[in-house]
Amino acid sequence: DGGITQSPKxxxxxxxxxxxxxxxxxxxxxxxxxxxxxxxxxxxxxxxxQIVNDFQKGDIAEGYSVSREKKESFPLxxxxxxxxxxxxxxxxxxxxxxxxKLYNEQFFGPGTxxxxx
Amino acid sequence: DQQVKQNSPSLSVQxxxxxxxxxxxxxxxxxxxxxxKKYPAxxxxxxxxxxxxxxxxxxxxxxxxxxxxxxxxxxxxxPSQPGDSAVYFCAAxxxxxxTGKLIFGQGTTLQVKP
Numbered sequence: 001d002g003g004i005t006q007s008p009k010x011x012x013x014x015x016x017x018x019x020x021x022x023x024x025x026x027x028x029x030x031x032x033x034x035x036x037x038x039x040x041x042x043x044x045x046x047x048x049x050q051i052v053n054d055f056q057k058g059d060i061a062e063g064y065s066v067s068r069e070k071k072e073s074f075p076l077x078x079x080x081x082x083x084x085x086x087x088x089x090x091x092x093x094x095x096x097x098x099x100x101k102l103y104n105e106q107f108f109g110p111g112t113x114x115x116x117x
Numbered sequence: 118d119q120q121v122k123q124n125s126p127s128l129s130v131q132x133x134x135x136x137x138x139x140x141x142x143x144x145x146x147x148x149x150x151x152x153x154k155k156y157p158a159x160x161x162x163x164x165x166x167x168x169x170x171x172x173x174x175x176x177x178x179x180x181x182x183x184x185x186x187x188x189x190x191x192x193x194x195x196p197s198q199p200g201d202s203a204v205y206f207c208a209a210x211x212x213x214x215x216t217g218k219l220i221f222g223q224g225t226t227l228q229v230k231p
């Protein structure tokens with residue numbers, strides 16, 4: 001089945017450590033996105049990538065880094081520079097450029113709950 | 118600056134009645150709007166969308182209305198069912214949608230009582 005997978009579901013890290021969250025999709029989507037959700041808030045965009053080997057900062061990129069070496073994968077690293085990393089992280093993908101559609105909804109993975117101890 | 122706002126954090130309705138969720142936006146360049154449904158500890162799932170060239174889009178029990186002059190959209194669920202209880206996010210697309218970038222509201226928690 002096609003879809004987006006995120007691993008792990010729950011992640012714990014000690015303060016001061018870097019941690020990488022995985023996101024893989026087999027939907028042949030060109031674009032991928034990382035969001036963070038905090039209680040009572042909407043989804044805030046961290047980074048996004050429209051094509052392999054290219055990515056742009058979103059609204060809250062500080063303390064995060066990404067790579068896009070393969071179309072299927074868009075890992076997010078939460079660095080020790082992120083001041084408040086405990087949150088629910090969501091990965092999404094969209095836009096199959098071969099589809100010809102002008103507008104494309106984003107499809108989301110199940111999320112990773114990161115807790116900093 | 119919050120470009121997409123959902124001013125009601127929560128809404129409670131009786132099963133079988135209509136649920137109306139509201140969303141306001143400030144950026145007149147938004148031209149595509151979406152509603153997502155989210156259960157706790159899960160990713161959002163796409164529900165329904167509308168282009169700015171339309172003022173209404175219907176899909177089964179779900180209808181989205183767009184009032185461009187008021188920069189307001191609403192999601193109507195008729196009839197509401199207990200399984201509709203979730204957090205609903207509205208989102209707007211910048212520009213022509215080629216980047217796929219979405220701006221989300223804060224969400225509204227809907228509770229449908231049996």
